[in-house]
Amino acid sequence: MELILLFLVLALTLIMGIPVGVSLGLASFAYVWVSGLPDAVVLHNMVGGVNSFPLLAVPFFILAGQLMNTGGITERIFAFARAVVGWMPGGLGHVNIGASVLFAGMSGAAVADAGGLGAVEIKAMRQAGYDTDFAVGITAASSTIGPIIPPSLPLIVYGVMASASIGELFVAGLVPGLLMAVALALMVMVAWYSWRRAYPRDAAFRLRYVRDSFRAAFLPLMTPAIIIGGIVTGAFTPTEAAVAAVFWTLILGVFVYRSLTWRHVVRVMFDTVETTASILFIVASAAIFAWILISNQMAARLAGAVLAISDNPGFVMFAILVIVLVLGLFMETVAAITILVPVLAPVSLAAGIDPVHLGIVIVLALMIGLLTPPVGLVLYVLAGVSGVSFERCVKATAPFLIPLVGVLLLVAFVPELSLALPRWLYR
Numbered sequence: 001m002e003l004i005l006l007f008l009v010l011a012l013t014l015i016m017g018i019p020v021g022v023s024l025g026l027a028s029f030a031y032v033w034v035s036g037l038p039d040a041v042v043l044h045n046m047v048g049g050v051n052s053f054p055l056l057a058v059p060f061f062i063l064a065g066q067l068m069n070t071g072g073i074t075e076r077i078f079a080f081a082r083a084v085v086g087w088m089p090g091g092l093g094h095v096n097i098g099a100s101v102l103f104a105g106m107s108g109a110a111v112a113d114a115g116g117l118g119a120v121e122i123k124a125m126r127q128a129g130y131d132t133d134f135a136v137g138i139t140a141a142s143s144t145i146g147p148i149i150p151p152s153l154p155l156i157v158y159g160v161m162a163s164a165s166i167g168e169l170f171v172a173g174l175v176p177g178l179l180m181a182v183a184l185a186l187m188v189m190v191a192w193y194s195w196r197r198a199y200p201r202d203a204a205f206r207l208r209y210v211r212d213s214f215r216a217a218f219l220p221l222m223t224p225a226i227i228i229g230g231i232v233t234g235a236f237t238p239t240e241a242a243v244a245a246v247f248w249t250l251i252l253g254v255f256v257y258r259s260l261t262w263r264h265v266v267r268v269m270f271d272t273v274e275t276t277a278s279i280l281f282i283v284a285s286a287a288i289f290a291w292i293l294i295s296n297q298m299a300a301r302l303a304g305a306v307l308a309i310s311d312n313p314g315f316v317m318f319a320i321l322v323i324v325l326v327l328g329l330f331m332e333t334v335a336a337i338t339i340l341v342p343v344l345a346p347v348s349l350a351a352g353i354d355p356v357h358l359g360i361v362i363v364l365a366l367m368i369g370l371l372t373p374p375v376g377l378v379l380y381v382l383a384g385v386s387g388v389s390f391e392r393c394v395k396a397t398a399p400f401l402i403p404l405v406g407v408l409l410l411v412a413f414v415p416e417l418s419l420a421l422p423r424w425l426y427r
Contacts, residue, residue: 005031058280063268066268068103077102088194165426175417230244324361
């Protein structure tokens with residue numbers, strides 16, 4: 001009876017448009033109240049949910065991304081990507097993807113990519129004569145690379161919830177992220193569109209232009225080298241890497257390029273506090289919700305139900321994909337991770353699925369949710385940046401879901417794509 005009330009309150013509050021974090025908290029409090037448990041249970045679990053050293057990386061990576069956007073560093077990254085791949089047919093489409101790959105190694109958030117680089121990319125593509133729908137669609141799709149290529153905010157949250165190595169998760173995201181960008185996905189899609197619509201090359205390839213733009217972007221491009229190099233070599237933890245990224249970005253913006261004033265820094269810090277508070281409130285509310293599910297053995301029940309059908313890892317992975325993709329339609333990424341992981345991790349372990357592999361698959365699947373209604377946070381951001389309606393953004397992005405789903409299936413059912421690097425470096 002109490003569990004029915006839990007899910008009923010959650011469903012009703014979400015339908016009413018109440019924020020996810022508040023909905024989770026209200027549903028959990030209703031369960032605790034009806035069950036006769038002491039109110040301290042709620043507070044204890046909420047505090048325990050955010051009392052985690054790795055979660056300290058979240059505000060610092062958010063701050064680093066915000067500082068880059070505010071300090072004009074993203075324009076330098078875009079210019080370098082333009083020099084390297086702009087000569088290809090449909091050049092600015094490839095530049096869009098290349099810039100997202102580079103920015104992914106610095107911010108770790110799809111929304112930061114869409115809101116920061118997105119404004120630069122869509123403006124440049126419109127001025128070059130590209131269709132607005134194509135510009136919006138490729139910008140939305142390429143922004144989902146951010147949370148896969150390290151550093152990644154969703155992978156940090158997953159690592160905390162699943163007690164998995166964040167360093168291994170970061171390394172595991174490299175190959176899938178590059179697959180999304182190049183081998184099977186977005187660049188192939190851009191090439192096809194360019195052939196069909198006769199999109200122009202942005203500019204002829206000039207070594208001098210590449211050299212000059214690389215020189216201008218060299219110091220910002222050192223950011224992912226500092227982050228990933230420091231983590232892989234053991235120089236610092238992922239949390240300390242986030243602090244190093246902020247420190248490095250401040251040096252570039254304030255002292256080297258002088259594009260950031262201290263007034264800008266203070267404003268960005270306030271924005272970061274607001275964003276971080278919303279994320280951690282969701283994590284805290286989801287912690288008590290997850291405790292209720294675990295205490296009622298929901299994970300064990302789901303594992304038993306799935307494994308009763310088949311204990312084949314392929315079948316279990318398919319069932320997990322369906323669950324995550326459906327929930328991703330209606331829930332923000334961090335909230336979905338904090339709810340799903342306590343339930344799905346035991347199921348996957350029982351089937352012999354590696355926790356690191358599971359983390360990459362879950363985050364990949366939830367990235368697709370960022371591009372689909374009714375939630376689709378990236379679509380809402382790009383609607384504001386481009387001045388295009390939300391409905392038109394949905395239609396423009398739909399074709400790019402095909403290669404992204406293809407990569408998701410490939411990564412899900414070929415574990416070595418995500419596990420080869422971490423096994424080589426860590427095991």
